[in-house]
Amino acid sequence: MRESVGSLMTGKVVTITSGKGGVGKTTATANLAAALALGGQKVVCVDADIGLRNLDLILGLENRIVYDLVDVVEGRCRLKQAMIRHKQLPNLFLIPAAQTRDKNAVSPSDMMRLGDDLRAEYDWILIDSPAGIERGFRNAIAPADIVIVITNPEVSAVRDADRIIGLIEAEEKGPARLVINRLNPEMVKRGEMLTPEDVIELLAITLIGVIPEDESVVIASNRGTPIALDEKNYAGQAFRNIAQRLTGQEVPFLDLERKDGFLGRISRMIGLGGKA
Amino acid sequence: MKKLFERMLGRDDRSANQAKERLKLVLIHDRTDIAPGVLENLRDEIIGVISRHIDIDTSAVRLEMTHEGRQQRLIADIPLLPAKRRR
Numbered sequence: 001m002r003e004s005v006g007s008l009m010t011g012k013v014v015t016i017t018s019g020k021g022g023v024g025k026t027t028a029t030a031n032l033a034a035a036l037a038l039g040g041q042k043v044v045c046v047d048a049d050i051g052l053r054n055l056d057l058i059l060g061l062e063n064r065i066v067y068d069l070v071d072v073v074e075g076r077c078r079l080k081q082a083m084i085r086h087k088q089l090p091n092l093f094l095i096p097a098a099q100t101r102d103k104n105a106v107s108p109s110d111m112m113r114l115g116d117d118l119r120a121e122y123d124w125i126l127i128d129s130p131a132g133i134e135r136g137f138r139n140a141i142a143p144a145d146i147v148i149v150i151t152n153p154e155v156s157a158v159r160d161a162d163r164i165i166g167l168i169e170a171e172e173k174g175p176a177r178l179v180i181n182r183l184n185p186e187m188v189k190r191g192e193m194l195t196p197e198d199v200i201e202l203l204a205i206t207l208i209g210v211i212p213e214d215e216s217v218v219i220a221s222n223r224g225t226p227i228a229l230d231e232k233n234y235a236g237q238a239f240r241n242i243a244q245r246l247t248g249q250e251v252p253f254l255d256l257e258r259k260d261g262f263l264g265r266i267s268r269m270i271g272l273g274g275k276a
Numbered sequence: 277m278k279k280l281f282e283r284m285l286g287r288d289d290r291s292a293n294q295a296k297e298r299l300k301l302v303l304i305h306d307r308t309d310i311a312p313g314v315l316e317n318l319r320d321e322i323i324g325v326i327s328r329h330i331d332i333d334t335s336a337v338r339l340e341m342t343h344e345g346r347q348q349r350l351i352a353d354i355p356l357l358p359a360k361r362r363r
Contacts, residue, residue, distance in 0.1 A: 154295075155295050155298065155299055158299055159299060159302060159303065159306065162303050162306060162307070163306060165346070166306075166307060166346075169346070188292070190290070191288065191290030191291070191292050191293065192290060192291045192292055193291075193292055194292050194295050194296060195292065198292065198295075198296045201296075202296065202299050202300065202303060204343070204345045204346045205346075
């Protein structure tokens with residue numbers, strides 16, 4: 001354990017992980033970062049998925065990369081040189097992953113050192129974890145103050161989420177918080193998709209947000225502008241709500257059915273005072 | 277109507293319910309790393325040990341894994357046979 005040296009700011013390191021690939025970690029990282037920055041917070045996101053770089057693409061910053069995470073760790077550049085500032089959100093920065101290296105280029109202690117350096121200057125440090133349960137995952141959670149597990153309401157994603165939650169607890173980084181991504185309210189209504197209540201009961205961790213399935217998330221990724229920046233979009237609202245919950249505000253869960261709120265019941269269940 | 281009736285009886289065969297029931301079982305084994313066969317062997321040995329000392333209904337012994345939150349628990353339900361009448 002290193003002590004942070006007399007810094008003015010003490011930012012929080014939040015690692016976004018999942019177990020299973022393709023459930024929306026990178027999209028969630030980009031959107032939470034954008035939502036926090038939109039709320040006036042100073043944010044840096046770190047793409048820890050070395051060799052499979054993507055956070056740059058989702059944030060629309062892919063053409064501005066000069067240095068990357070491995071360059072920082074191996075001392076080829078200063079931290080500041082590897083940080084890319086977002087155009088629309090001047091208090092949002094990205095440290096991209098290296099694309100031509102692998103996970104062994106970085107160690108958990110490298111990541112802890114990086115986390116300590118960044119905590120001194122930023123409110124939030126969001127780390128996009130690679131999928132899986134190996135070195136890349138351990139690198140990503142090493143500096144974490146908060147771990148967010150993202151899953152889809154689907155059997156294999158829930159099972160893998162459970163594995164990763166167990167590992168997070170074993171590493172003493174728990175309790176993890178849960179984001180359920182790509183919930184289809186129509187399928188839930190028909191009884192053909194696990195409800196958020198089902199998933200919470202199975203995984204036995206605290207829910208921090210539910211993101212509805214929405215094609216505009218794909219469209220936003222196509223354009224490289226996070227959906228959280230779209231004021232009118234429902235999925236964007238869901239991401240902004242998670243960002244607010246991270247900053248300690250109590251925000252009722254969105255009523256994804258719009259009429260008869262099964263999410264209202266969850267909000268009550270976890271004591272967040274759901275709306276009717 | 278039939279579906280509603282079945283649901284009232286707790287027989288919901290819609291896929292979400294199947295997913296939940298299947299996950300419940302698979303997560304117990306994932307979390308404990310205990311294969312289903314191990315539980316079966318354990319059950320037989322427990323029956324052997326206990327029935328050497330007391331009369332139990334060996335056919336009704338149940339050994340199950342349950343959980344409270346993320347804490348796993350092994351539950352044994354062992355019905356005793358009624359005492360034989362003394363003359």
